[in-house]
Amino acid sequence: MSTSPEMQQLNAAIAEGIASISVAASRDELRSTMSSLTGKKGAVAAVKSSLGSLTDVDQRKALGAAVNEALTQLQVAADQRERELRVVEFAAKVEAERVDMTEVAMSPNATRRRGRMHLVTQATERLEDVFIGLGFQIAEGPEVETDFYNFEALNMPPSHPARSMWDTLFIESDVEGSVVLRTHTSPVQIRVMQEWPPPIYAVMPGRVFRKETPDATHMPVFHQIEGLVIDRGITFADLAGTIESFTKAFFGPGFTSRLRPSYFPFTEPSAEFDIRRPDGSWIELGGCGMVHPHVLRAGGLDPEEWSGFAFGFGIDRMAKERHGVNDLRDMYSDDIRFTEQFS
Numbered sequence: 001m002s003t004s005p006e007m008q009q010l011n012a013a014i015a016e017g018i019a020s021i022s023v024a025a026s027r028d029e030l031r032s033t034m035s036s037l038t039g040k041k042g043a044v045a046a047v048k049s050s051l052g053s054l055t056d057v058d059q060r061k062a063l064g065a066a067v068n069e070a071l072t073q074l075q076v077a078a079d080q081r082e083r084e085l086r087v088v089e090f091a092a093k094v095e096a097e098r099v100d101m102t103e104v105a106m107s108p109n110a111t112r113r114r115g116r117m118h119l120v121t122q123a124t125e126r127l128e129d130v131f132i133g134l135g136f137q138i139a140e141g142p143e144v145e146t147d148f149y150n151f152e153a154l155n156m157p158p159s160h161p162a163r164s165m166w167d168t169l170f171i172e173s174d175v176e177g178s179v180v181l182r183t184h185t186s187p188v189q190i191r192v193m194q195e196w197p198p199p200i201y202a203v204m205p206g207r208v209f210r211k212e213t214p215d216a217t218h219m220p221v222f223h224q225i226e227g228l229v230i231d232r233g234i235t236f237a238d239l240a241g242t243i244e245s246f247t248k249a250f251f252g253p254g255f256t257s258r259l260r261p262s263y264f265p266f267t268e269p270s271a272e273f274d275i276r277r278p279d280g281s282w283i284e285l286g287g288c289g290m291v292h293p294h295v296l297r298a299g300g301l302d303p304e305e306w307s308g309f310a311f312g313f314g315i316d317r318m319a320k321e322r323h324g325v326n327d328l329r330d331m332y333s334d335d336i337r338f339t340e341q342f343s
């Protein structure tokens with residue numbers, strides 16, 4: 001059998017096939033090599049088509065099995081080559097896209113310059129300091145979130161109209177729409193409730209994402225700081241008092257705050273909070289409210305025993321306000337002359 005002309009033809013096809021696979025210079029080339037080797041007009045197909053003319057059943061079986069085996073061998077060789085090419089192509093890409101970060105700072109002609117902290121980093125660190133001073137702990141959560149944490153556990157079941165309050169960016173996933181770039185830091189409330197035994201006094205800063213067109217006051221990527229307090233007998237007065245102490249500690253004694261009725265699915269009652277500048281003008285800072293019982297339950301807490309409040313506001317806007325920046329886009333222009341002005 002092994003010397004039958006069909007078998008010889010097949011062995012030759014495998015040998016030639018493996019040889020051409022191993023010299024494929026790119027993954028595109030590999031794909032076309034494979035389709036001509038295993039396609040209808042390929043050498044393996046030619047052997048396969050001769051199966052019908054074999055009258056001996058055993059010979060036919062053996063040759064059929066050998067054809068399948070040949071295809072497997074070619075596929076194994078192609079997979080191997082594919083892995084090699086991936087490594088080579090990735091290395092080439094890395095080399096082509098290489099950025100030497102020291103090029104500017106260290107070039108002999110440039111005056112040596114020290115880096116600066118970005119305005120948003122500075123604001124985040126100051127906010128953390130203020131809240132640590134008020135007895136809070138810091139927590140963080142993932143930027144890529146599941147629909148459950150970003151919406152559902154926050155009392156927004158699928159198709160809840162309030163989901164449209166956030167222009168969501170979705171990540172491709174097996175179940176369409178189940179993975180998102182978090183639209184706010186509120187999902188971290190749930191994660192903290194699930195992980196930390198109450199009482200909880202936590203702030204959670206981080207990056208959030210919305211489908212927005214950049215302009216002077218909006219960016220598709222920005223930062224929020226979330227606050228969560230869970231304890232026994234927490235009331236709206238505790239929320240108002242915390243916002244007021246924070247306002248004075250962060251902005252200065254000349255500032256004060258107010259709450260205006262509002263709506264968020266995850267707090268009840270809900271409010272927006274504004275702060276008043278010493279000159280009497282108001283700026284809107286963020287949202288807040290008493291944690292909704294459904295949200296407490298999603299976090300694994302019994303609403304009969306625990307109550308709490310939450311708040312969330314934009315860090316970029318605060319930094320903009322504090323430093324009199326006219327346009328948020330300047331903060332992300334990557335121009336060191338901008339950052340240098342604020343340190």
Ligand code: PHE
Nearest residue numbers: 184186264287288310311312
């Ligand atoms: N997550 C809300 C937003 O991004 C703000 C908020 C946080 C409101 C916590 C209430 C409580 O708009």
